[in-house]
Amino acid sequence: MDLITPEIGLFFWQTVVFLILMFLMAKFAWKPILNSVRNREQSINDALASAENARKEMQNLKSDNEQLMKEARAERDAILKEARELKEKVITDASEEAKVKADKIVADAKRSIELEKQSAMAELKNQVAELSVEIAEKIVRKELSDKKEQHQMIEKMIGDAKLN
């Protein structure tokens, strides 16, 4: 048997055996193995992708939460600020109103006092006038009995009137 001369018999067997082996292996080994490996790789990839998605979602959720928190905080701050402003305003308004009212009361009081005073004055004047008239009447009644005295009095009254 020569080293570098191919034997027909061996060549024949090699070809037949290899062909049969290739088809058997393709059908019963390589196909199921490769398919299963590919499925597994697919499922691993899917799992990885879904894990990544979940991670992203978590992050989104977290950032959403943070956003929400931020908004809530901002709202709270705004509400507080508003409340504070309102309080200030209420206080200011109240004090102003109170002041106005007080002023008004004071003004009213002053006016009524003034009025009272005036009416009192007027009454006083009337009273004084009546009193003076009465007095004068009495005096006059009494004094008119004496002529000298009458003159004196008239003089005096004229003098007084001039002073006024």
Added chain:
Amino acid sequence: MHGNLEPIILSRTGTMTARKSLVISLYFAIAFTISPMFSFAQAHEQEEKSLQEAEEEFNATDMIMHHIGDAHGWHFFGEGDSSVTLPLPVILYTDGELVTFMSSEFHHDTEGQHIVEKDGMRFVNLHEDIYKLDAGAETIEFDEEHHPLNASKPWDLSITKNVAAMFLTVILMILFFSVGLARHHKKNEHAPRGFNNVLETLVLFVRDEIALPQIGEKKYMKFMPFLLTVFFFIWITNLMGLLPGAANVTGNIAVTVSLGLFTMLIMIFNGNKDFYKHTFWMPGIPTWVKPILAIVEGLGLLIKPAALMIRLFANITAGHIIILSLIGLIFILENAGIAGVSVPFALFITVLELLVAFLQAFIFTILSALFIGMAVEEHEHH
């Protein structure tokens, strides 16, 4: 000689510590010092024998050729009639008739002496070639160059040692992959454990390191059965060939011719228009160069698979020849002391052959994938 050997050993095992290399140097020094003593002792006992005379008694070439060649029986050990041989069926096709008998009917004769009569025809085994004696001939006659004069070769489709070894590989592959790994995958899609995991890693190695980079994602699936089968067939057969008494299947040219033809046919039948255009009418070069390049590229279609075929055959055969030569050295020099050197060397080469077994399977497969990839590649049109 000792001085020459050391650098080789050191270079092979780069990481070896100084202490280890010293031990090995000492070993060789002792081996070479002692071995001449054996020679001298023998020289005193008998007349000095020339190397040629020794070679005549023990013919290393015959021994090596016997070991790397194919045979009609699977010989394990022993000589002549006392040898232990697994008889294999001899299948011959001659004159429109199929003749079959067991190889044991030759009674271990390979010199054409023992004649087997079957269906009125006479057959002899001459150096593992079966000859059919011409009608009426009683014994085989030779011319001066030891060619038979009165016999012809019938078609020999025997289950030879190599074919039997090939069947063994087939059985192993079916056991490993069909019965083992594929059955696991049919049951569940989880990663397998143990040996099946090793096998799956190897399958994925062929897919990810050989098929995908060379052929590309779109078309690789079509060629996976061929690539996987050829890879594991060559590797397992290579490894089995390293066992003592095993057949040298992948180191046989008929086997590698067949494997190379598979690659060539797959390449030729799957070649697309672009591939043939680039092979036989290369665009983008002056017209007068095109026919020249067509011849070169056309020859390349044959040379590529032929190179695959020769590489595998030569590598495996060479490895076997080296190991057998190293062992044969003991018998040529008739010196047991030389075993101290040649056995470690043969062991070292055997370990190297373990690597070569994988490497050659890998190279054959990756080059096949490369050639197929070239044939199916989609060219971008500029």
